[in-house]
Amino acid sequence: MSTPQVGDTMPDIAMETPDGGTVKPSDFKGRKAVIWFYPKDNTPGCTVEAKDFSALSSEFEKAGVALLGVSKDSPQKHRNFIAKQGLTAPLATDAEEGGLSDALGVWGEKKNYGRTYMGMIRSTYLLDADGRIAQIWSKVRVKGHAEEVLAAAKAL
DSSP: OOOOOTTSBOOOOOEEOTTSOEEOGGGGTTSEEEEEEOSOTTSHHHHHHHHHHHHTHHHHHHTTEEEEEEESSOHHHHHHHHHHHTOOSOEEEOOSTTSHHHHHTOEEEEEETTEEEEEEOOEEEEEOTTSBEEEEEOSOOOTTHHHHHHHHHHHO
């Protein structure tokens, strides 16, 4: 199975929200959406990224763009992360095997300090109002990323 590319419809796989509900890409149909995948709550890069998206959440909202941050962390860890960091951008858990991160190929082999392991590859997807992938950022560098995504979303 090949991974979805720009122009393809985003796979519609449900994920758990911190409050015990579910969210899936089709929930954003009719408006643009940004779904960003990050490795782990309360780690330096992931905290900066989540805080950057949260800081710009009102700008995304004004532009008619929904936000969703996704990791494999549990809903409880997400609740703690949101409370500790004062996040306003919503988060979801994609812990199931065969989930959205697997379908997109963003859960994969990583290497760090000579060690190989499975992990979330920091990636961001911009969806148009029809749920099609408009832009993909792979192996994201956090600094300035949220601003770059906001500019692309506004231009869409």
